[in-house]
Amino acid sequence: MSKAPSLATDTRLPPRAGLGLKTEHFREVLQTRPDLGFFEVHAENYMVAGGPFHHFLGRIREQYPLSLHGVGLSIGGEGPLDNAHLQRLAALIERYQPQSFSEHLAWSSHGPMFLNDLLPLAYDETTLKRVCEHIDQVQSSLKCTLLLENPATYLAFEDSTLDEPDFISEVIRRTGCGLLLDVNNVYVSCINHCRDPLAYLDALPLHATGEIHLAGFAEDADSLGERLLIDDHGAPIDNEVWRLYRTVLARTGPVATLIERDNRIPTLGVLLAEAAQADQLLNTAGGRP
Amino acid sequence: MSRYSEFAAALLDPHKACPQGLTCATGADPESRFAVYRNNVLSSLINALADNYPVVAQLVGEDFFRAMAGMYVQSAAPRSPVMSDYGADFAGFIEHFEPAANVPYLADVARLERLQVQAWHAADARPMDAHQVMQVLSSPASHDHLRVGLHPSLHLLQSPFAVVAIWAAHQQAPVVPFDPFSPQYALVLRNDLEVEVFAISPGTHDFIQDLLQGVSLSTAIDASTGRDSDLELEHTLAQLISHRAIIHLLPEQVLP
Incomplete structure (x- = not known):
C-alpha cells in the first residue's frame, strides 16, 4: 500500500524571497548556494521519468525549501479533474515533500485538449460550485492545503455575476484553501479592466495569503488604444508592482515571495538582485498583523 | 456548444470569430483582447516545439518553422499537460507537410531530435x-x-x-x-x-x-x-x- 502524500512537516515556506528554478541555473545554484528562502518549480516540468530534471531538483531540494506550482490541473475546467494528473502531482509531492502546493484560478484543459494557457472563467454560481468541488477533491486527494492564485485576465464574461475578488473570497471561505497572491496579476487585471488595484486588494481575504508572486509584464494596446498589460513573466518587476507589493506587505506582514521569470531569462545574478530587493521589503514589513 | 467549447475552438482557429458573450471594461472590441489568449496558446505551443526541435528550426529558418509548427498545433493540440510529451509525432506531420518536401531529410532530423528529448527525460538506471x-x-x-x-x-x-x-x-x-x-x-x-x-x-x-x-x-x-x-x-x-x-x-x- 502506498503512503498518502503530504506536504513537508515544516509546512510553510519561510517569509523570504525565493526564485523560480530554471534549468539554465541548475549547476550555478548547486555551486554557489545563493542565500534564498526557497525555490519554486512548475510541477508539470518534473513529470518525467528520470534524467537531469530530477537529478538537480533532488539535490537542490536537500538545500532549500520548495514550492510546487501547478500550471496544468485546470481547476476551473468544465469537465472533471484529470485523475492521472492528480496522481502525477501526488507522486511529486511524495518524492519532494514541498512546503507548498499551488495552482491557478483558471482553466487550461477542455475535453481531451490541453491548451497550455491560463484561461478566464465566468464568475457565477455554477462556476463557483464547480471550482469549490475541484479544490475539495484536490485537497482531499493530495492531503494538503492548496494555495489558489488569482489570475491575470484580458477580458471578462458578460454573464459573470460576481466580482473576481468576491469569487476568490468565497472559494477560500468554502474550501479552506489559501491564497497565492500574485501582485503582478492584480496590477495587470486591474489595468486591463479599469479597476482600482487597492480596492481589489481590499476585497480579497489577504489573511489567507500563503505566498506572493511578483513578476514583470509586457505592454500592448487594445482596439481603443487603451493600455493592455500582458502577464508574460518576461521582464523585470515594474515599479508600480513593487509599490503595490509594499502595500500588500503592510497588510499581510512578511510572506514568502517568489520572483517569477519564465521568459527572456536573465542571469541568476539579475534574479538574485530582485530577490534581495524583495527580501529588504520583507525585512521591514514587521510581523503579521 | 458550451461557452468554453466555443472559446477553446476559437483559440486554435484564427479564422473563427471571437466567441460571443465576452466583454471588456474599456469598451474595446473583445476580439482585440481575445487575440492575447489566442496568441498565448499558439506561441507557447510553437515555442515548446521550437525548444525540442532546434535543428529542424535551423534547417528551414525561423519563419518557416513557426508557420509549420503553427499548422501542426492547430491539427494536433496537446492531449496532456505534460509538455515534454508534446510533439512526439511532429516528425510524422513534417513528413507529409508538402511545403517542406524539398528538405526530404527534415522528418528524420525531427525523429533524431525527438529521441534526444526522450533520452534526456528517460528513466534513470x-x-x-x-x-x-x-x-x-x-x-x-x-x-x-x-x-x-x-x-x-x-x-x-x-x-x-x-x-x-x-x-x-x-x-x-x-x-x-x-x-x-x-x-x-x-x-x-x-x-x-x-x-x-x-x-x-x-x-x-x-x-x-x-x-x-x-x-x-x-x-x-x-x-x-x-x-x-x-x-x-x-x-x-x-x-x-x-x-x-x-x-x-x-x-x-x-x-x-
Missing part, C-alpha cells in the same frame, strides 16, 4: 561497473546465455539520409563535409547527465536492435554472423561499456 562487465563477458561459462540490459534512454534510428551528420553540422563542432543523401544509422543515449548522439554502422545497428529486443548475446552475435554484417563486436561492446550503456548482464531465462 545505474550502469554496470565496467570491470564487472568485462569480467562477466570474459567468462566463457556465462557468455553464451547472457541478456544485455541497455540503458532506458538508448534508442536507435535508421535513416536513408545522413541524419547524424546533418544534426552535427548544426552543433558547435566544426563541420566535416558530408553527403546528406547517404544512409546513416543513429544511436542516442544519456550518459550520466548528457545526451549523446552517434553514427553507427548498419551491423552495429542490427546487433543492438537485437539486444534491445531481448535476444541473448550469443544469438545476436550468431544473427550478425549470418547477416554477414560489418559488426565489430569487441569495439561495439567496448563503446557500450565506455558510454555506460550496459545496466545489467543477466543469464538468459531457461524456460521450464
